[in-house]
Amino acid sequence: MSQTPRDLLRRHGAPLPRAATVATEVRTEGIIKFATVTAPSHQSGLTFGALHEWRSRLSAASLGELRSFLTKGATRPETLIDNWMKRRELGGLIGVFLETGSGGSVVRVLFAYTKADQSGEEINKAWAELVEKPKSEEKKASAAIRTLRSLMVQGQDFAESGLLALSTIDYDKVVGDRGSMPFQSVDSSKR
Amino acid sequence: MASTLPGFRRTCWKAEPGVRLRPVPEQGVCLAYTPARPALHALNVTTWFVLTLCDGRPYAAIARAFRRAAADSLGPGSGTEALRTALHQLRELGLVRCLPSVRPLSEHTT
Numbered sequence A: 001m002s003q004t005p006r007d008l009l010r011r012h013g014a015p016l017p018r019a020a021t022v023a024t025e026v027r028t029e030g031i032i033k034f035a036t037v038t039a040p041s042h043q044s045g046l047t048f049g050a051l052h053e054w055r056s057r058l059s060a061a062s063l064g065e066l067r068s069f070l071t072k073g074a075t076r077p078e079t080l081i082d083n084w085m086k087r088r089e090l091g092g093l094i095g096v097f098l099e100t101g102s103g104g105s106v107v108r109v110l111f112a113y114t115k116a117d118q119s120g121e122e123i124n125k126a127w128a129e130l131v132e133k134p135k136s137e138e139k140k141a142s143a144a145i146r147t148l149r150s151l152m153v154q155g156q157d158f159a160e161s162g163l164l165a166l167s168t169i170d171y172d173k174v175v176g177d178r179g180s181m182p183f184q185s186v187d188s189s190k191r
Numbered sequence B: 001m002a003s004t005l006p007g008f009r010r011t012c013w014k015a016e017p018g019v020r021l022r023p024v025p026e027q028g029v030c031l032a033y034t035p036a037r038p039a040l041h042a043l044n045v046t047t048w049f050v051l052t053l054c055d056g057r058p059y060a061a062i063a064r065a066f067r068r069a070a071a072d073s074l075g076p077g078s079g080t081e082a083l084r085t086a087l088h089q090l091r092e093l094g095l096v097r098c099l100p101s102v103r104p105l106s107e108h109t110t
Helices: A005-012 A060-070 A077-087 A120-132 A136-153 A171-175 A184-189 B045-053 B059-071 B080-092
Strands: A019-022 A050-057 A091-098 A106-113 A156-164 B011-015 B020-024 B029-034 B039-044 B055-058 B096-100
Touching: A005 B045, A005 B059, A019 B080, A050 A136, A060 A077, A060 A091, A060 A136, A077 A091, A077 A136, A106 A136, A120 A136, B011 B059, B029 B045, B039 B045, B045 B055, B045 B059, B045 B080, B055 B059, B059 B080, B080 B096
Parallel strands: none
Antiparallel strands: A019 B039, A050 A106, A050 A156, A091 A106, B011 B055, B011 B096, B020 B029, B029 B039
């Protein structure tokens, strides 16, 4: 089917004219190599069975804003969040990372959950309380997580996922949970 | 907006040299790059069509071709005012230039 602008006009009608400059950025696709690897200062040795990740593709301006946010304050935002997670015995914040091989535009935030047998509901409830009803001593951590979240969701392709340490889980039990995986019987028969 | 360009009837319209087009018909847009003023522009289908008519022909010939195509089309962008707005937008973005008409209108029939 021909798709000249004349054909498109005939097929779909003529909208009011619109021509606008597209905001573009020039990014390389080069991989950022690791020179030295240094653990963030807030980290104090975590062992964890589950990770929770936020991933977002940020513009250069947003990335600058995020970095500026992360490096300000006597107690840095990552430390505030990490300390809060430790106090609540949830685990800790591993950190905010720049992904290599993505032109320096993809940021990942990794949270670790270390408390044995804690459920997703418990974790969600704790986060909701921090965000919506922080106690007075939690207000700085609350502001930090809210700002971090706002900066991440303003990027493209924001995604959130959970990662379970495979060696620590009962795989059959996890995939056999019909409450969360209702199509498992169909999926497994097609593998 | 179009009223800032009086005297359309005595003008010819031509795409700026070096302008590169990349149609994206599935989204009803055409991307246009202007190397003289490095920038990328998104044109909707009405403005894109008007740009294809800017091959140096006079305004009257552009208007005739636009009317013929628009006759089969509905929508708010099918009138004369829309055509003038599109030309104005294209010129503002450096995609076309407006020249004084030097050829008789009868030379341009499409």
